[in-house]
Amino acid sequence: MELTEKTLSSKSVFDGRILHITLDEIELPDGKKSKREVVNHPGGVTVAALDEDNNLLFVRQFRYPYKEVVLELPAGKLEKGSTPLENGKRELMEETGAEGYSYISLGQLYPSPGYTSEIIHLYACKVKSQGNANPDDGEFLNVEKIPLDKAVEMVLNNQIPDAKTQVAVLKTAMLIKSGKI
Incomplete structure (x- = not known):
């Protein structure tokens, strides 16, 4: 048909x-x-950044449509003239102060294909160094480190409602378990 x-x-x-x-x-x-x-929508990117102790870098920020503080992986919208990977590296640095290396693509996510054209590009990386966050004007967030195993548990217990974060956390965990990261 x-x-x-x-x-x-x-x-x-x-x-x-x-x-x-x-x-x-x-x-x-x-x-x-x-x-x-x-x-x-221009699209977005999110990064699952793992430090040497297998902690993921997260941010907590107020999300106006939900009227609540949401725990997410670093993310942002795509900027014209930059690749999704370049955008991911920029967002990771701005939101957490971290520089990543060994980036791998985790694929793409269609967050709500019934009404939006948005495509979110997912990446995982290792953290090379971490300094101070430098968020955009009007962006207020707190950076947190959460062990990968605990993050998986939080996803499975519905403590992380953000879809892009759920997918990136679970894909990253599966790739580590299979030895591909």
């Missing part, structure tokens, strides 16, 4: 600093017409 939907028209309904929202008219595989609301 054919599954592809065809875009017939696209109307911009919001153009913000990060998000661009369109209302698209589409043709379904059976020929009927429908509408799709799409949140276009």
Whole structure:
């Protein structure tokens, strides 16, 4: 069965600093017409950075849409003109003050494919050195080190609700267990 939907028209309904929202008219595989609301996003990156003691570097920061402080791996949106890996290295340094090495790709994550075009690129690395964080203006966070095994346990016990962090923690743990990191 054919599954592809065809875009017939696209109307911009919001153009913000990060998000661009369109209302698209589409043709379904059976020929009927429908509408799709799409949140276009430049994409993001997250880094699972392991120190010499197998601790992961995390940040805690207030996330306004949830009205709560969220525990996450260092992450950020992709900047034009930079590769996802370059963005990941920059975010790790800005948010934790850490410089990484031996980066490996953990793949990509589609956080919510029903309405957003966002793709998050996942990486793991080893920590070479750690200094002071230098977050962006208006970004307030606390850096924490959590042993990898404890982080896995926290994911499994629903203590880390952030999807990109869950996936990166579990993939990193599996790759270490299999000897690939």
